[in-house]
Amino acid sequence: MTETEIKDLIKKATVKIEVSVDNKIEKGTGILLQQNEKSYVLTVHHCIYGTEKPFHNTQANNITLTFDSNNVKPININTFQENIVLLEIENIIPMNTNFLCLDRLYDEKKYFIRGYPNSLNGEPHNFTANCNDRDFGTIGFSMTLDNLTDDTSGENANTYISGLSGSGVFFSENHQLYLVGLVNSLGNKNGVFNRINCIKLIDLHHSDIKISNFHTIDDISKKLKEINTTISNEACQEYQNDNTVDYSHLNRKHSNILHQDEVNEKNYKAIQDYLQGKNTISAIKLLDTSFENNLVTFIDETLNHIETYITKHISSKKEGRENLSTIRTKVLESINSDLKMIKQERYISSKLQEYIVVGWLLNCNVDFQLRDE
Secondary structure, eight states: OOOOHHHHHHHHHEEEEEEEEETTEEEEEEEEEETTEEEEEEEEHHHHHHHHSSSTTTTTGGEEEETEEEOOOOEEEEEEEEEEEEESSSOOOOOOOOOEEESSOOOOSOOEEEEEGGGGGTEEEEEEEEEEETTTTTTTTEEEESSSOOSSSSSGGGHHHHHHEEEEEEEETTTTEEEEEEEEESSSOOOGEEEEEEEESSHHTTTSSSOOTTEEEHHHHHHHHHHHHHHHHHHHHHHHHHHHHHHHHHHHHHHHSSHHHHHHHHHHHHHHHHHHHHHHHHHHHOTTTTTTHHHHHHHHHHHHHHHHTOOESSSSHHHHHHHHHHHHHHHHHHHHHHHHHTTHHHHHHHHHHHHHHHHHHTSSSSSOTTOOO
């Protein structure tokens, strides 16, 4: 997806906001959402309730929304933890942009923001940004705008950028657009270093209004448990038939460490675990589109570490089983310490663990050879 295409999609989801209460005016930006045949506009709290002089009695009729040059009427105001606000709209607005909402951000992405800064007299402007904050545990995060002009520093910074609050923070990968947060304020009142503060969408996810295109690691875990139960004996047999060389490696290694009457059952279980692991990786890519590539690097580094103290030669089946158990333990420890986005979610961690270990058994990365062979 080109930058022009990304900006065009974001344009189709961006709404201009103006609130007028007791002769006081607040301006901002919002993002159009749809759920259960209803349309909403998502924005930050102070765009609706004011900044320096809060509007404690803002009503829906105090709010003017402009979308695609047309005024849109809000009918309900939903506030979440005084961080974000979801405005329900009277009529359904057709969505021409498809994006997924995430509960986290990624520091290596290029982000896109579109809003209505006051300095441009209500005209929209596109910004690109980079993430400064690698702490995935907080609600807020900071960004550096790449194309914020020099005259935004100093006393005029807040005035210049005011109106950008509520703008969506997007990135795109593999032809999919993702929303990770909303612009909330300047990083400091002087606009130094072009920093802005943003808010994640966590409160929206935990609200009573469930947005179906919102993805978190917990959601993925629940869905995976359902999907993985559907892997059939036929699917495992098909994998075996299509990967005869890899299966022969697995069978030989299991034969060297297990009692013979256990081998076929363990082979089947290993293939099932491997296929479930592949499902897990595909699902996690909804949260982090670069996860699969990063996982390859992680697997190589973990294998290099394990090879320093686990040899392929064993003196007995028991030693082989003990080595395999040690490998599994070390892989799980590495997953929990290095793959931060998993948050030690046990089901997903265990599926990645088995995917990695079985993958090594299917090829020759990890081997168990009896010394008398």
